[in-house]
Amino acid sequence: MAKVKVEFACTACGTTSPKWVGKCPGCGEWNTFVEEVSAAQPRQRGGLPDFPASKPVPLAEVSDTAAVxxxxxxxxxxxxxxxxxxxxxxxxxxxxxxxxxxxxxxxxxxxxxxxxxxxxxxxxxxxxxxxxxxxxxxxxxxxxxxxxxxxxxxxxxxxxxxxxxxxxxxxxxxxxxxxxxxxxxxxxxxxxxxxxxxxxxxxxxxxxxxxxxxxxxxxxxxxxxxxxxxxxxxxxxxxxxxxxxxxxxxxxxxxxxxxxxxxxxxxxxxxxxxxDPSGMFLSERSGDTSGTLVFPAIEGTRPLLVEIQALVSHSFLPMPRRTALGVDFNRVILMCAILERKAGVGLHDQDVFVNVAGGIRIDEPAADLALCCALAGSFRDRVVPPGTAVFGEVGLGGEVRAVPMAEMRLNEAAKMGFSRVVLPASNAERLGAKFPVELQPVRHVKEALSRAGGK
Ligand SMILES: Nc1ncnc2c1ncn2[C@@H]1O[C@H](COP(=O)(O)OP(=O)(O)OP(=O)(O)O)[C@@H](O)[C@H]1O
Ligand SMILES: [Mg+2]
Missing domain, CATH: 3.40.50.300 (P-loop containing nucleotide triphosphate hydrolases)
Incomplete structure (x- = not known):
């Protein structure tokens, strides 16, 4: 009869150990080790059909019809x-x-x-x-x-x-x-x-x-x-x-x-x-709320209009809260710091909540400018003019930097009925064709806030 031995394995990364450990040495996770019973005999590939042994084949001779x-x-x-x-x-x-x-x-x-x-x-x-x-x-x-x-x-x-x-x-x-x-x-x-x-x-x-x-x-x-x-x-x-x-x-x-x-x-x-996911993500948008903004994102090869929502409210905590859903938490912190130092939007004593509507996740730096405008809009309680979309990367100096695939973003915004787009000036200079939307090129986050900030 096969000898059976008891060992422990990490449910997160599969690392095994002869005894239970609290912290996995493989992935560093806590309390992931569970008891495993394994046979102390050489493993048999039972049940597998008997295939001929593989032999080295020159690359040129490998048929590429294999991967259809x-x-x-x-x-x-x-x-x-x-x-x-x-x-x-x-x-x-x-x-x-x-x-x-x-x-x-x-x-x-x-x-x-x-x-x-x-x-x-x-x-x-x-x-x-x-x-x-x-x-x-x-x-x-x-x-x-x-x-x-x-x-x-x-x-x-x-x-x-x-x-x-x-x-x-x-x-x-x-x-x-x-x-x-x-x-x-x-x-x-x-x-x-x-x-x-x-x-x-x-x-x-x-x-x-x-x-x-x-x-x-x-x-x-x-x-x-x-x-x-x-x-x-x-x-x-x-x-x-x-x-x-x-x-x-x-x-x-x-x-x-x-x-x-x-x-x-x-x-x-x-x-x-x-x-038409853009239509879906914007279907429940109400255009007259401060702190919300439309950002033309790129997911893979497809443009997608998403709504970025920010809520800024006075904090009663010694350390104000920062919550980010659907965007990178660190980017939200970064944008808060840039707004504070470079655009005079004092968020140090404010709770900040950011959400991307529809449960989608945005990982592009191109969302920076939209994030800044949404945060400042909520802080100042100003509604962005309807039909405005915003994109651009923001550097630590508050400068607005070019982002890839600007044409695709503009076309999608135009297709979905947007009439104004705030975008990096360096992107606007490089655009070849005319777009059926009003372009608002900006070089600095402060400039963007005054263009998109609304009333
Ligand atoms: N009659 C129905 N009308 C609308 N939606 C339905 C109906 N029946 C099932 N669903 C949807 O299908 C879902 C279940 O789908 P499915 O069984 O494919 O899920 P799953 O991921 O395979 O679940 P599990 O993890 O249990 O195997 C339900 O949660 C529900 O949203
Ligand atoms: Mg199932």
């Missing part, structure tokens, strides 16, 4: 994956419970099946009948989709070997277990090894594998972080509680950009694409 992309017909999904599902690639989809992971993968499966790519949908959480119920609600009744309710890795691999689908979905990886390994399903060792075997199997058999991963309350994909290393693409599906909007984004993509986002709306008939 198949679009699933959902434009927002295809954009995030970098132009379609890559054959034999492994993708990990993470997201909060009930956000719609199973829904989007079932809808993507329909698109792939329609392209003649058979899909094996393995659910470890729901029975075939439950998946079928969802499929009926979504109107997915296409041939080429095979359902299997299974949690045993060996049985999943043998079914996939027999069926040889083009794509396999495993929903979720935390429910899969291998009888070769001790430990309960969902434990660090099981999740890591089962994911590695599924990815290995997919690569060798030419099957694209989608793994669904649960997200911990801290927001990381539950199970060892190594899961993110062994897959080719890591996608996150996010959304605000109570909002029907969902955002799909790639945080890692070996075959494409990680800047793209896909926007969906959750409806009874499933997730529908939001082709």
């Amino acid at each position: 992309r198949t679009t699933c017909g959902i434009a927002e999904f295809d954009r995030v994956t970098g132009g379609g599902v890559v054959s034999a690639a492994a993708d990990l989809l993470g997201g909060d419970p009930g956000i719609g992971k199973s829904t989007i993968l079932l809808q993507a499966a329909r698109g792939l099946a329609r392209q003649g790519k058979p899909v094996l949908y393995v659910s470890g959480e729901e029975s075939e009948a439950q998946v079928k119920l969802r499929a009926s609600r979504l109107g997915v009744a296409d041939g080429g989709i095979y359902l299997m309710s299974e949690t045993s890795l060996e049985r999943i691999l043998s079914a996939a070997g027999e069926l040889s689908p083009a794509v396999m979905v495993v929903d979720s990886i935390q429910t899969v277990f291998s009888s070769d390994l001790p430990g309960a399903p969902g434990s660090v060792g099981q999740v890591r090894e089962c994911a590695a075997r599924l990815v290995f199997f997919g690569k060798k058999a030419g099957i694209s594998v989608f793994l669904v991963g649960h997200v911990t309350k801290e927001g990381a994909i539950a199970g060892p972080r190594v899961l993110e290393h062994i897959v080719d693409t890591v996608l996150y599906f996010e959304g605000e509680k109570g909002h029907p909007y969902r955002i799909l984004k790639a945080v890692k993509n070996r075959f494409g950009s990680t800047n793209e986002i896909g926007v969906f709306e959750m409806r009874a008939e499933g997730l529908t694409e939001v082709a």
Whole structure:
């Protein structure tokens, strides 16, 4: 009988230790170590089909047809994956419970099946009948989709070997277990090894594998972080509680950009694409509130108008509060300091709250100027004239610096009916074409406040 040994493993990074430790030496996280039971015998790759051993191949002779992309017909999904599902690639989809992971993968499966790519949908959480119920609600009744309710890795691999689908979905990886390994399903060792075997199997058999991963309350994909290393693409599906909007984004993509986002709306008939996210993010905007401003952001290759909201109010605390939702906290602090020193907006005794409406996150420095204008607008209680959008980076001296893709931002603002745009003077000088919006070039944050500050 195999000797069984008890060890401890970090749920965040997978580091193991023969005894329990409070702080993980690998990632520095506290209280992440859990008990793992592992076999003290050499690991067997049980259940894997017998593949021929790999041999070195000259680069020029490697056929590049091996990495074919198949679009699933959902434009927002295809954009995030970098132009379609890559054959034999492994993708990990993470997201909060009930956000719609199973829904989007079932809808993507329909698109792939329609392209003649058979899909094996393995659910470890729901029975075939439950998946079928969802499929009926979504109107997915296409041939080429095979359902299997299974949690045993060996049985999943043998079914996939027999069926040889083009794509396999495993929903979720935390429910899969291998009888070769001790430990309960969902434990660090099981999740890591089962994911590695599924990815290995997919690569060798030419099957694209989608793994669904649960997200911990801290927001990381539950199970060892190594899961993110062994897959080719890591996608996150996010959304605000109570909002029907969902955002799909790639945080890692070996075959494409990680800047793209896909926007969906959750409806009874499933997730529908939001082709005009700018309209969606601005739909509830009321133009007569001080401290709110529209910023033309760039997400990947697409422009997106978002509303930046600031609330500045007198603080009764010894250390005034600073809260940032949807923008980098440090940038908010930086902008507060610049406003104080370079534009005479005294925020040192004020509580400052910043939010980006719609639950989206903005990481560009191009949002600096909009942030400054929103903060100053709230402090002075001035409403920005309607139809005004603002973008530009702000340096520590208060100078307004050029940002990339100014034309794209201006076109989007014009398309959405904006008539005035406050932008860096250096961007305005370089613009080639005429734009159907009034340009307000500025060189200093003070100048921007007087142009966008309103009454
Ligand atoms: N009849 C319905 N009408 C509208 N929305 C629905 C309906 N049924 C389900 N939903 C939506 O679908 C969501 C569940 O989707 P789904 O099962 O794909 O999520 P999930 O991320 O796979 O969840 P889990 O983590 O539990 O597996 C619900 O939270 C709800 O928003
Ligand atoms: Mg699910």
